[in-house]
Amino acid sequence: MxxxxxxxxxxxxxxxxxxxxxxxxxxxxxxxxxxxxxxxxxxxxxxxxxxxxxxxxxxxxxxxxxxxxxLKLGLDLRGGMYVTLEVDVVKLLEEAAEREAIDDLFRQVLEATRQEAERSDEPVLSIFLRHFDRIARPQGRSLISYYDVGDLREISEEKILERLQRNIDDAINQAQEVIRQRVDKYGVAEANIQKQGTRRLVLELPGVTNEAEMRQLLQTTARLEFKLVRNNEEAVRAFSAIDQYLKRQRSGQSHSLTPPDTLQAQPAAPDTLQSDTVRSTSDTTTDPYAGLSDEERQRRFKEDFPFTSLFVTYYIQNERFVPVDYRRGEFPEGEYFFQIPKANLAEFETILARPDVQRLIPAEYEVALSAKPDERLQRQGYEIYTLYVLKREPELTGDVITDARATFDPTTHAPIVLMDMNTEGAERWARITGANVGKKIAIVLDGRVYSAPVVQTKITGGRSQITGMSSVQEAHLLEIVLKAGALKAPVKIIEERIVGPSLGEDSIRRGLLASVVAFLLVVLFMVGYYTAGGAVAVFALLVNVVLILALLSAFKGTLTLPGIAGIILTMGMAVDANILIFERIREELRRGRSLRTAVDEGHKRALSAILDSNITTFITGLILYFFGTGPIQGFAITLMIGILTTLFTALIVARAFIEILMAYDIHLTYGLPRKWLVAPTS
Structure with missing residues (x-):
């Protein structure tokens, strides 16, 4: 040549x-x-x-x-977790309201909203408004009764609704971003996180094997707060008032208010507290339950002290823990200590959640539990949690945290998380610790107390730490959620599916087998029917598949099982385009045209049919992508990429191959006898 x-x-x-x-x-x-x-x-x-x-x-x-x-493999090919999360919009609506304004009517509206929202996909704000109009508005309430209107010049329910809707939208968007950061930091690089409806997020987490860790990572709100501990006589008096209130509610009961020895009637704390435990003076009094069986004693005592019988109360006197006698009604000033067994937590939290009981606790206080049972007692077989009475308003929040690192305490070698604060946070932390030397400040995460150290001296530099983790993995998870930031509203898992690695491997094996079989059948048909021309189509098909996978990889796409189905469908469409071209070429050859003319005319005449079929299919793919979810979108993306590569390989790559063969005087017969061929003209 x-x-x-x-x-x-x-x-x-x-x-x-x-x-x-x-x-x-x-x-x-x-x-x-x-x-x-x-x-x-x-x-x-x-x-x-x-x-x-x-x-x-x-x-x-x-x-x-x-x-x-x-190239990223999807959940169905690699195995992992499929999770649907729902943002607790009802909780967001509750927290947006003024706490002092919340009453029983508003709580009824929230409860009715929550119950209907669990059964409906309707926007929560619409459900809330409907129940508000039904329950609260007939009683003379309006949204202005519960929500701060801000600028009094623009006071209207419409402005409140706009702000609430904006808060909801922000919470959904922020939840998506925060969870994406958490998942990325955890190491799931191929995660797929999408919104579904008005309050849900769908997560596909390939390769995740520790489901418990992932659940904790996703559902942790990460609301970090620093609160002053108020385990004082005022809190104990409130607990005693709850006892009396609950007992008065029990009609037809008139048992004595005199309790038996506190430690005998309640689950006793083991002798591993930091100082000696001494008995109260009530030990010398007459036991009102003398002669009763243990079971009857417990029942009678619980009736007389329905709240404080659930936990142990100590008065700290000269570093000694003195059990409190609630029947005396005398609670000296000072610090108290509370512990509760795990078996009593459910009943304790149920009582404490009642609005009528909450009113007996000072408005500026709240009760919180330790995040973990006491480790020393747990090693002896006891699951005992610590109760804390905290100042409701936090002194500092996690918004000031700039960095978090999981490490080990150099003294105890226990896992801890070190935190650094920004300049503003460091200055406030120094003022807070300086003003509360000798007092306890609780580090609270999502309503649970991780530690409550005594402030020994003013802390400067903006450094703090969280203890109470049972493992390095837990400390690492806490580091991740603190770095990613807190969620504006809690989220909960409403659906969860686990795809095992073996199932994923089986899907890959079956998908590859289907692809190979489809490819071989196409090769046999094309080469058998169109001879050398079929070989050109097979080469173009090979380039087509390589380009589809390459484009998926280049644009960080994910190959799924429906995606493999899309590739197989694309193979058929690619062959169909070549068949249209080859049949037009055969028609021209039968008319006596030269090979060069037949190739040119064949491509021209087939072009409109190829474009029509592929464009309509591409439009179908667009519809599937925009209106479908999950697997349907995966199929649609692969299909649309395949259509583009099909047009390129059928109209350009295969044509270039044919041109090269003709330039080297290699005549393709396209399955026709050679008598139909006319020598190509240059």
């Missing part, structure tokens, strides 16, 4: 080589990650820690880089 003629074919060769080469180059990290992961899995299975450490040193960075650029 003359050099000039050869140079004219360079563009044709480029159309063949560049797409295939570029596609394989983009897919190389996928192959690299697959081979390295297999090698690492083999070393982990062998238990050879030395070789595993050597592998991490040599290939750790390469594996991480390859995984970041590899």
């Amino acid at each position: 003359p050099p000039k003629r050869l140079r004219q074919l360079w563009g044709k060769w480029a159309l063949l080589i560049l797409p295939l080469g570029l596609g394989l180059y983009i897919l190389y990290p996928t192959y690299r990650a697959w081979t390295l992961e297999n090698r690492k899995a083999a070393l982990q299975a062998s238990g050879d820690s030395v070789q595993l450490a050597e592998f991490d040193q040599l290939y750790g960075a390469a594996l991480q880089n390859a995984k970041q650029n590899a």
Whole structure:
């Protein structure tokens, strides 16, 4: 072939080589990650820690880089968790209201809203308004009765509704972003997080194996607060008042108010407290339950003290823990200590949640539980939690936290989380600790007290720490949620599905088998019917599949089982485009046209039919993508990418291949006898 003629074919060769080469180059990290992961899995299975450490040193960075650029496999192929989260919009509406204005009518509205929202996909704000109009408005209430209107010049219910809707939208968007950050920091790089409806998020988390950790990570609100501890005589008097109130509610009961010895009637705290436990003076009084069986004693005591019988109360006197005698009604000033067994928590929280009981507790106080049972008592077989009475308004919140690090306490070697504050937070923390030397400040996360250390001195520099974690993993999870930030509203898991790795591997195996079988059947038909022309179509089909996978990888797409179905469908459509072209070429050859003319006319005549069918299918893919969810969207994306690559490979790549073959005087028969062929003209 003359050099000039050869140079004219360079563009044709480029159309063949560049797409295939570029596609394989983009897919190389996928192959690299697959081979390295297999090698690492083999070393982990062998238990050879030395070789595993050597592998991490040599290939750790390469594996991480390859995984970041590899084709992502969906949940159905890799295995993992499928989770549907729902933002607690009702809680958001409650917290937006003025606390002093909340009454029984408003609580009825919230409860009715919550019950209907659990059964309906209607926007929660619409449900709330409907129940508000039914329950509260006939009693003369309006939204202005419960919500701060801000600027009095713009006082109207419409402004309140606009603000509430804006708060809800912000909470959903913020929840999506915060959860994405948490999941990314946890290491699930291929997570798919999408909104569903007005209050839900759908998460696909491939590769997740520790479901319990992930549930905790997702549902933690991460609302960090620093609150002053108020375990004082005022709190104890409130607890005693709750006893008397609950007993008065029990009609037809007139048992004595005199309790038996507190430690005998209640679950006793073991002798592992920080100081000696001494008995109160009530030990010398006559036991009003003398002669009763243990079961009857417990029943009678619980009737007389329905609230304080659930927990143990101590008065701290000269570093000694003195059990409190609630029948005396005398509570000296000072610090108190409360503990409650796990078995009593449900009843305790039920009583404490009652609005009528809440009114007996000073408005500026709240009761909180420790996040974990006492470790020393737990080692002895007791699950005992500590109760704290806290100042309701926090001195400081987690908004000032700039960094969090999981590490170990150098003294106790227990896992802790160190926190750094911004400049404003550091200044406020210094003022707070300086004003409360000798007092306890509780570190509260999502309403649970992780620690309540005594302030020894003014703390400057904006450094603090959280203790109370039982493991390094728990400390690491807390580090993640603190770094990602707090959610504006709680979220809860309403649906959860686990896809096992073995099921994912089976899906991959079946999907690959289906793809290979489909490809081989196409090859047999095309080569058998169109001979060498069929081989050109097969090459174009191969380039097509490579380009689909490469584009998915390049644009950080995810290959799913429906996506594989989309690829198989695309293979059929790609072959269909080639068949249309080849049939038009055969028609021209039968009319006696030369091979060159037949190829030109065949492509021209087939173009409109190919474009019509592919454009209509592409529009169908768009509809599926915008109106579908999850697997349907995965199928639609792969289908649309496949249509674009099909047009490119059928109209450009295959045509370039045919042009090159004709330039080298290789005559394609397209399945016709050679008598129909006329020598091509240049």
